Amino acid sequence: MPTTDRTRVQIFQVSTLYGAATAAAAVDAGLFGAPGEARRLLLVSNNAEIPETAVRLETMTGYERVAARFDGVLDWNEAVHPHHPGTWAPRPEETPLWQRVLRTAWDLDDAPVELVVESIQVNPAKALAAVFAESSVHVYADGLMSYGPTRDELPQSLACRIRRVLHLDLVPGLRPLLLTEYGVGAELVPDEAFRAVLREIAGASRDSAEDAALTAAAAAAPTALLLGQYLAALGILTVEEEEDLHVRMLRGAAAVGHRSVVFKPHPTAPAGYSTALHEEAARTGVRLTVLDGPLLAETYYERCRPGLVVGCFSTAMLTAAHYFGVPVARVGTRTVLERLTPYENSNRVPLTLVDHLVPDLEGDAPPAVPDTTRAGLAPLVRAVGHCMRPSAHPGLREETAAYLAAHGSDPDLAHHFPAERLAELGLRAPARA
Structure with missing residues (x-):
């Protein structure tokens, strides 16, 4: 479907089938508008150390059913060849040229572009955002890392364009810390939408090798x-x-x-x-x-x-x-x-x-479905998050100090806070037995 009359284009960058399923569930749930409101393109990247020897996303069972939701599929590895997609990024002075090249190659004309990416802190998402420097950015979480702090500081020119973090409710009751230092809010991908995509993928396995x-x-x-x-x-x-x-x-x-x-x-x-x-x-x-x-x-x-x-x-x-x-x-x-x-x-x-x-299989507690509402989970995650990136979350220092005072000698929690790290941050925990 070629772009005409400045039809809005949404580019969904994915590198795993799990991430693609998350993006597909968000589309199904209407989190990117009604069908037909935008041209939706799936941009596949293979970020393995040696992409040529790794399992390609396109060969994963169920991929075709997920990809069918989009109006076209693009290949980021092909676009930046011979560079590696995990390391390549355009120089600032080259970004206008790269945008013209990709708009031509991907038949975008001059349509407004929205980006939907994973791991905005690293390439290829960061490179894509640099090329389409005027585009709004939506980040989706491929797994549990969204509950932690942003990996690196982002330039304000990029941070101000990020609209939301979309995430699965893998730990019900816990809110992601990712990108909160920039005032970016989190939005859940509905459980049933994701389960429906998983059922489709499982159904595809019945017709596969x-x-x-x-x-x-x-x-x-x-x-x-x-x-x-x-x-x-x-x-x-x-x-x-x-x-x-x-x-x-x-x-x-x-x-x-x-x-x-x-x-x-x-x-x-x-x-x-x-x-x-x-x-x-x-x-x-x-x-x-x-x-x-x-x-x-x-x-x-x-x-x-x-x-x-x-x-x-x-x-x-x-x-x-x-x-x-x-x-x-x-x-x-x-x-x-x-x-x-x-x-x-x-x-x-x-x-x-x-x-x-999660219970330790080699311990005394039996395997179980975790109780994610148990007291202390969110404070623990916030304290660890502050110790990981204190400059991003200075407002959590007082809370972290109070948490350490109360729990820093608890043998079930103390291993999360090595003494060396606390010394670096000028934080103290009670003496450990």
Whole structure:
């Protein structure tokens, strides 16, 4: 559909199917206006370190059903080739030229453009916003990071254009901290709209090459799903440590009575990553199925309805709990939290949430659907958020100091506030036993 008569154009930048599903649910819920009010384009980017060897979004099961909501699909990698989409950004003096190039390539003419992006702090979203320097920007949250502070300070010329943060209600009752220092408000993507998109994606799996694998997994009558995250790629764990983490997940699931288990490795994990798991499964008498196709974990939830989901700090854990009512448990979360550097690493708040809400599979509490209304969650997240980026949230300093005075020696909370970080910020916690 070519742009005519200055028809408004909305460009939705996505890099994951989960993010694309979130954007599609927002469109379905009318959060971007009624159908036909704007020309909607899906801009796909592959931000993997080596995009040529990573799973392409377009090959993911269910992608076509999500993409069908849009009037066209664009390829950001192709647009900026040979540059890497995660590192390339135009020089300020080049942005007018780049806008002319993209308007021509994407058939935008002189139509007004709205941008809908993920992770506005980094490329490609930041580069896209720089090219379309007059465009309003909507940010959608692809996961749990929106509950934490903005990763980096944004130029005011960009911050003033951001209209809202759209997010899933993964932790009901908790408000995102992302971009609040710029006065940007948060807006929920309705639960039912997102669930409907997930059902579509699961339905697409019945017509896909992965259907046989899903059918075989279901036939094994699994009652637990283990989620791999490939933390070795982030330099947090070694490959051997991460393999051991998966073994501990299996061992823990077996200890609470699960005899048939599915392991879903991270899409970028090495092919031999499940070898140690198979050896442990044979030793403990657990039936293990590895589901390594280009599928969302949520597709498995829809098709197979597990009784337990185990992970480290994957968003898919809280998706299982909130949207499917599946009990969840964590393994290795605290170790990863303690190793995470620097303190302001964006993964800290997702780790904090899982550590605080989700039972430890190797502890005494049974797996459960987390109670996100429990007292103390929001103050903990705000205190961690202030310690991550104090300059962005100076108004939280007094509240954080009071929180530390009350809870800083609590062994269930103290590990969120290393003494070295508190010393850097001039904050104090009670002496720890």
